[in-house]
Amino acid sequence: MEPSDKDQDLLSQELALKAVKAIGPGGPEPETAEETFWHSCRNFLRGWQRRHREASRHGQRPVLFVFSTMQLPDSVRPTAAKAPAFKIACPLKIGGKLYVCNENLREVREERIGFKDELEPLRFLEKEGLIACTAIVFLPEQDALLLHECNANLDDAVRLELGAVSRQPFKFKDLDGYLTKFYRQYVETHNGACDVWAKARERKLKPYAERQIQRSLKGFFDLTIAGQGAKIDQEIMTSFGRSDVRVLAYKDPMNWEQAIMELKVLQSSPDAKEWALEGIEQLLGYRLEHEKQTVACYLCCYDARSMDVDIPEVVSAAARHSFEHRRYFMKTPGTGMRG
Amino acid sequence: MDAIRRAGLLEVESLKFHRLQFFSNSLAPIYKTKPPVELVMKLERGPFYPDAQEDIDMLCVCGLASVRQVKWHAKGDRVWKTATYGLTAVGFEFASQLMKESLWCEDIATFMHDLVMAYSDLSDDVLDIVALKDVTYAQKGVSIGDVIPFTTDRNLSVRATSAIAAMLPQGYEPNRRNQLRIYLKYLEQLAA
Numbered sequence: 001m002e003p004s005d006k007d008q009d010l011l012s013q014e015l016a017l018k019a020v021k022a023i024g025p026g027g028p029e030p031e032t033a034e035e036t037f038w039h040s041c042r043n044f045l046r047g048w049q050r051r052h053r054e055a056s057r058h059g060q061r062p063v064l065f066v067f068s069t070m071q072l073p074d075s076v077r078p079t080a081a082k083a084p085a086f087k088i089a090c091p092l093k094i095g096g097k098l099y100v101c102n103e104n105l106r107e108v109r110e111e112r113i114g115f116k117d118e119l120e121p122l123r124f125l126e127k128e129g130l131i132a133c134t135a136i137v138f139l140p141e142q143d144a145l146l147l148h149e150c151n152a153n154l155d156d157a158v159r160l161e162l163g164a165v166s167r168q169p170f171k172f173k174d175l176d177g178y179l180t181k182f183y184r185q186y187v188e189t190h191n192g193a194c195d196v197w198a199k200a201r202e203r204k205l206k207p208y209a210e211r212q213i214q215r216s217l218k219g220f221f222d223l224t225i226a227g228q229g230a231k232i233d234q235e236i237m238t239s240f241g242r243s244d245v246r247v248l249a250y251k252d253p254m255n256w257e258q259a260i261m262e263l264k265v266l267q268s269s270p271d272a273k274e275w276a277l278e279g280i281e282q283l284l285g286y287r288l289e290h291e292k293q294t295v296a297c298y299l300c301c302y303d304a305r306s307m308d309v310d311i312p313e314v315v316s317a318a319a320r321h322s323f324e325h326r327r328y329f330m331k332t333p334g335t336g337m338r339g
Numbered sequence: 340m341d342a343i344r345r346a347g348l349l350e351v352e353s354l355k356f357h358r359l360q361f362f363s364n365s366l367a368p369i370y371k372t373k374p375p376v377e378l379v380m381k382l383e384r385g386p387f388y389p390d391a392q393e394d395i396d397m398l399c400v401c402g403l404a405s406v407r408q409v410k411w412h413a414k415g416d417r418v419w420k421t422a423t424y425g426l427t428a429v430g431f432e433f434a435s436q437l438m439k440e441s442l443w444c445e446d447i448a449t450f451m452h453d454l455v456m457a458y459s460d461l462s463d464d465v466l467d468i469v470a471l472k473d474v475t476y477a478q479k480g481v482s483i484g485d486v487i488p489f490t491t492d493r494n495l496s497v498r499a500t501s502a503i504a505a506m507l508p509q510g511y512e513p514n515r516r517n518q519l520r521i522y523l524k525y526l527e528q529l530a531a
Contacts, residue, residue: 010474010499011525016506019524023517033345036456072344072431085347088463106347106459 021250034134034150037067037103039222041136042145042162044086044105046227049143049165052092060095060140061114064121068133068150073100073109076133080109095140098124118146122154138162158193161185163224170228170249172295175259176324179300182220183328187213187302190332196265196304200332203268205304210265213302214244217263221247259296260286266327268305276301276314283323301327306335340395340404340426341434342451346459350405350425354385356395358470361386362454365475365489365496366522369515370450378488381481384419385471395424403430457520465530472529474499496522 049057068076077100083089086105096114098121101107115121121137124130125148137146137157146157186193190200194216196209206212221232225247233246245261262279266272276299283297299318308329318325343351343359351359367374379386398404405425412419426434437444461469470476475495481487489496500518503525507513513521 010495011502012529013506015528016503016521016525018528019521020503020507022524023513023520070435072428075428087460102345102347104347104456104460107349 033069033103034067037065037101037105037134038136038147040086040101040103040105041065041138042222044090045138045145045162046165048090048094049162051090056092057140060093061116062096062118062121063094063138063140064098064113064115064124065136065138066098066100066125066130066133067103067135069103070132073102073107076100076130077109077111077128080111083108083110094138118142122146122148122157126154160193160219160223163227165227168228170225170230170247172247172249172257172259175225175247175296175298176326178221178224179261179298179326181224182217186216186220187328187330190330196302196330197332201334203304203306203332203335205265205267209304210263210302213265214263217245217261221245256293257295258290258293259298260294261298261300262286263300263302266301266303266305266311272305273311273313276311277317280314280317280321280323284321296324297321298324298326301325303327303329308335340398340424340430341438341448342455344426344431345452346455348455348459350407350423352408352423353392353421354467356424357386357388357391358467359455359458360388360391361470361473361476362458362523363451364388365473365494366454366500366519367450368494368497369500369518370446370453372447372450377490377494378486379476380486381476381483383483385467386476387419392420398430399424403427403433453516453519457516457523460520461523461527462531465527468530469523469526472526499525 066076067073073080077098080098080100083099084091086101086108096112098111098113100109100111113121113124115124118137118139121135125133125135131154132151134150135148137148139145143162145160145162147160148154148157187196190197194213196205196212198204198206218232221230226232229249231248231250233248244263247259247261248256249258250256260283262283264276264279266276279299279301283299287294287297299314301314310327315325348355361379364374364376364379376388376390379388395404396406399406403426405427406422407425409420409422412421434448438448439445458466458469473496475487475489478487478495492498500522503521504513504518
């Protein structure tokens, strides 16, 4: 149904803009229940970090958050007692406890287990037959998380740094540094947090490596700059197609600045150059649509080719359009040598 | 009821149950689903859907839903019932099975899931009020006892969600889940 001018009279513009600011414009396609749970936990823990002083947080034991799409919280752990929803409550003392929750943490059931170290919650999942649940182990002492996906091997739990709470607002000039940090922690070596290699020694990537990097980068931003007030969108629909990752900073509900990142994984084939140049064409389209709001466009090339060398045509094309070109060489055993 | 349970509401009182019915009818076009009823009668205590009431009572008889705190009320020559409803473990299993086996059920469940999640994310203080602030329900010139049809262009709630989307700069269209969330958030602001 196309809105008419008269439809604007249905609404209070001011309150509608407030609602848009609270939820955000655009955004990714609907998430899975597991992703919603993960986002809810992250938001809760961010709030918990902000609300309680470091000294009282850091002495606490690991915490385990568990969610299942197949079972209700009370069936997952019948011995866990009903607790106030994390939407309302933000108790200081969460250390050593198991929390069985629904995906938006409105239903919370708690049980004191007394986990001693970071591996104990994972062992607990195995011992108690909870491997099929999505689980997050929060390590208050380290401001870090271990993420266990449902039915995954416990050894594959991904560690993520929640980071200290920042009181500094997000600045676009810092974005480059965060991209570098992501590279170092996630993809620089085959042992990084984002495991994109099917056969690292042969430099053979997994089928959806680009998508995997995109999701990891979004997760990384969620854990870092989102805490400074930036909003992160993934695969934003624009009339020019989809941009990979977008970082927004609002001044007011309808007044924002943005940086757009187009991610490309380069592989050892003659198409690598065309693939990267296509990214530049995409960035041109996105920028054209929101020229005023766009403060930076990054072409991030995650380089899985065998040689660590720039592609001159890509470098010059990016420079011609004032795009930030970043090429991140992904090292594997036997490579990492500059060509 | 499955969506209500998954959104962590555990149980809902009659009032909330019928308010959610109203939203699921009025906002269904956002998900391109056909609602069972495209009208609401404006009553003092808020939206009420007799067929849905019968359905939920039937689910309770079958053991798929639970009921407690059943109370009868009377005012003048009018009588009505209130209760608190929940989904039983058997009901949860059954709903999960339906979603697996029927594409139609899966589509409806997606809409209901997103709607109730958006609703349950609102402040507890306004959960009973937001439906009364809905632009269809609260439109001018409608008195208590009037029937409000909201077929196609008369569905002001959907028109309001489109109007909010039109306020955004070109190229940024909220996805349908966001449309629900933004609209209910807007109603929350009105109700606050």
